[in-house]
Amino acid sequence: MPNSATGGPRAGRREWTAFVVLLLPLLLVSMDVSVLYFAIPAVNRELDPSAAQQLWILDSYAFALAGLLITMGALGDRIGRRKLLMAGAAAFGAASVLAAYADSAETLIAARVLLGIGGATLMPSTMALVRTLFRDDRERTLAIGIWSSTLATGVALGSVLGGVLLERFWWGSVFLVNVPAMVLLLALAPVLVPESKDPAPGRFDVPSVLLSAGAVLPAVYGLKEIAVEGPAPAAVLWLVTGLAVGALFVHRQRTRPDAMISRELFADPDFGRSAALLLISVFALMGTAYFTTQYLQSVLA
Template sequence: MNSKIAEPPGTPADTQPRRLRWLALAVLVLAVLLVGIDATVLGLAAPFLSEDLRPSSTQLLWIGDVYSFVIAGLLVSMGSLGDRIGRKKLLLTGSVAFGAISVLTAYAHSSEAMILWRALMGVAGATLMPSTLALIRNLFHDPRERSLAVGIWGAMTAAGTAVGPVVGGFLLEHYWWGSVFLINLPVMAVLVVVGIKLLPESKNPAPGPWDLPSVGLSMVGIIAVVYAVKEGAAYGFRWDVAVAAVAGLTALWGFVRRQLRLPHPLLDMRLFAHRGFTGAVLADLLTILGLSGLVFFLSQFLQMVQSRSPFEAGLAELPAALGSVTAGLLAGWAARRTSVRAAVSGGLAAVGLALGACVWLQATTGYLLLGSVLLVVGIGAGLAFTVTADVILSSVPKEQAGAASAVSETAYELGAALGIALLGSVVTGVYRSFTTPPGVPEATAEQARHSLGEAVETAHHVPGAAGERLLTAAQDTFTEGLRLGAGVGAAILLAASVLAWYLLKGQRLGEIPEEE
């Protein structure tokens, strides 16, 4: 049974005027632009957060990844909810909530408050991405048009990562750190006001009830597993890590069993019987897992190791976003001229090799190498992510577009959370190991080991050459940790490239299963 899209009277879903489809897409990409901006400004703001809120290194990691934890735990539930109550309704409601919580985040008065507001922002953010992709699936029925629409969607996600650091850097140089979250408000306002008039509604006409036990199992399982990975990587085996791991895996096992028994599951597990769907989801998860640790710490490296201003650091990161935008727009053409697996595997291999080049990174590394690495990373990631998004959307009936989109975004966010947890713990683990320089009290060095931002602040209060030695030791050890994290990320990306080559064999864009 085909889902219906609410339109003007007498206008069938499949014959909606072409102009209205593309105007609706323009509104949808505002939502992903919003999420892209929010994901990148935090990295730039981290040094200012460290100075003002004085978080520990663990709290700083939680501020960075609690958003991804919560959004990953709720995406499947929210995607399924959108299929039931209407994707437009969920998107606009979530946008209003996202904007309101952005204001609270901007005025957070402590590390604990910051973590709480970022978590609630994740709840609102979980409504945005699945809704946009699902609406695209229902707006564009022609495979070539849909490929271009998905390419534009991916390009705007990358554009958000480009706009975020530049605008965020400008704001950080002229205002306080909370201003970077307030830039969400004008984008959200345009999205809601225009979206009410322009976006068509769509949902599954016979979805069945929204299963709350499945919602709980999904969220508990994902958050508990990611917590166990994060804490285990940072501090080794502890009883709370073991409890979280067992609880999370048990909850996920219960979630899968429940979905297989329910007549109207929250997530139809039969989607994973399609090898192309499974391959695309795994490629997304491993790619962002390998990338996220580097991305999260790169802004800190540019500012606190290479002494760039926030605005200069934002400009320095532009090649990645520009490469991703260009590759996203050309991804459908490239996949048809070669093959899906060549496009995805080639993109992932390029990212892996670029990350591999970072194992030679030094505090004095020139921008020519850094800019080239970021450009290749952007091109490879833009190519791979856009093609896998198209494969995921075209592998399912449109009634299940919300759930399938949510699986795609869950893989992305779960990869981000795991990447920051694993690779972030590698970087911070190496960083905490730096030797106390001569002339620096051990208590002072211990304080500097909390985070690189803390080291910069502490070194300013240590007189003479001892302060310089403390700062140099912290910067060199942080760079060493970044090199190791980049090497691990490169290995993950190259493994993902091989896996995608195998799982995406024979996959073509526009393969849509028969619908009843």
């Protein structure tokens, strides 16, 4: 296609088709955050989890997903984003089968963790590949907007899809819907999606990886424990530990030439405002979705 006035060649049918293929795993990854909300009563009857296990069944997916997003994004820059996407799709599909046929609460929790690890490879890979597919600034802005809307829509649709499936099938069906989509992605991505890497990614900074996980995981765990038990000393200590490690992570990113997160992005006020707005929106969406489904099942049912 000819160059546009906005800095790059316009995308053709192949690029837009590849974009639709990339949106499918993104939709499913975001849906898995909330797909179990309506299924929890059925899971409780079948697997009889303890109260703590029930929380981990719900939270372990997002826990692993959030803790590894930055790391997987940096890994994709180095080994290839399409390669990481393919590996993540295979892992996500296999973990979905394991979760669907879990015969104990422990197995389901482990499967949800594996789903989170797979999801952490898919989300940054799809976003990075969008930048590769669309060189025209206006088209890229439109594609990123659609990407963000798909992410939010998936979280909202997850509980709805779970409820529809539970009317006709057993609770494991909420995971099996992932498998055909991942098979389709594995078949079409090598044909439609070009490989891309960072041409000068720098050294893979293992200490930053550990600090990233060490900041997110204790902080999230501490917040979860405070929500359940109140501000107990152990829960507050977990939260403070996460915040302290997070401060070390930020310091390392600000002082290293091969930082995992671009400092230039956060120097842009528009980016900072957009990130803050997205954080508030996702926080409100997740809280509303969880409260609504539990209210419908536990209070009105």
